[in-house]
Amino acid sequence: MAAQRYRRKVEAILASADIQIEGNRPWDVHVINNEIYERVVAQGMLGVGESYMDGWWECEQLDEMICKAFRANFQQQIRPLKQLVFTLDAHIRNLQRRARAFEVGQKHYDLGFDLYRAMLDQRMIYSCAYWKDAETLDQAQENKLDLIARKLHLEPGMRVLDIGCGWGGALHYYAEQYGIEGTGITISRDQYERASELCGDLPVEIRLQDYREIDGHYDRVYSIGMFEHVGYKNYRSYMKVVRRGLAPDGLFLLHTIGTRKSLTRTDPWLTRYIFPNGMLPSAAQITRAAEGLHNLEDWHNFPQDYERTLMCWYDRFENKWDELRNNYDERFFRMWRYYLLACAGGFRAGGNQLWQIVFSPNGVSGGYESVR
DSSP: OHHHHHHHHHHHHHHHTTOOBTOSSTTSBEESOTTHHHHHHHHTHHHHHHHHHTTSEEOTTHHHHHHHHHHTTHHHHOOOHHHHHHHHHHHHSOTTOGGGTTHHIIIIITSOHHHHHHHSOTTOOOSOOOOTTOOSHHHHHHHHHHHHHHHHTOOTTOEEEEESOTTSHHHHHHHHHHOOEEEEEESOHHHHHHHHHHTTTTTEEEEEOOGGGOOSOEEEEEEESOGGGTOGGGHHHHHHHHHHHEEEEEEEEEEEEEESSOOSOOOHHHHHHTSTTOOOOBHHHHHHHHTTTOEEEEEEEOHHHHHHHHHHHHHHHHHTHHHHTTTSOHHHHHHHHHHHHHHHHHHHHTOEEEEEEEEESSOOTTOOOOOO
8 A cells, every 4th residue: 555655646746747657758757666656755856866777767758857857846846854864964064175075076077087088078078068159069168168268358378277177178278279377276186187188288287176275366267167066155265265366357257057046955866976065056145155255247147058068968978888888887877877867857947057157356447248
């Protein structure tokens, strides 16, 4: 009887999202292990993701299924006690404190260069591309880098800081194309070593360090896809670090995923398997953190571009799986597939945003002209 009750509950919630169990549409769910219903009710979204990794259910168009589920607030309708404990833990502890800063580097960015090489563009840019007037991932990522350069008004000889420099692709591009002198920081040893090699012949320094250890003074500062690791308890400190190092007439660009509502934790499955201690900021959290430190000059939102980027990453990952499978098992494949397609579905549903925000310390003389 209990098993039937769990099944009816899950079926009812999915039905509200126009998703059927054993339906014939691409976004309908095929159940392989009937224990999934109790697992989902007991564990919420963590159970959904883990049971997919374990092969308990299948879906032909997983991204669209997740999109429909998000639009129907599936994750809010199934909120087990474990999730409430997880939220309370995020309130009590600073999950992104200095002692844990390198954890996401070790567990995510150091997974294997072959994985990211297969999935990403030729410059290895692991963040949302800008698809305006672009047909390929390579062009869309270069468009994004050029968009940031134009927003920052980069000029030769400028000292530029990249907070979360990845494998060095952005700094390499700006040093070659715009003649800047750059400093990049990362909490990933693999990124540090490869970025150092890539930029070895350029006026670029790569450091393996936490953002709280930044020193020096810079004409421009940018951060592309790193703020998601900072944590709400540290947003103000982060903004202070940037303000301390930015020239009085400088500019700071923040490129980050955002959420519509201020939260203190993120999806428990993503935290456990993909981004340890990660969380998404809201607009209110960002502006509160910047209040009195930075002038807001421009706010650009293009979430639809991240859906397309994620689907492109997924296609490349899927196409290269036969070459990767010697280094990763089938459970990893299902985990990575769920990660990319669930995130794409989340952006398609409108739940997540993608922001580029430009700040200045004291305002821009003559005004700041928005660039798109």
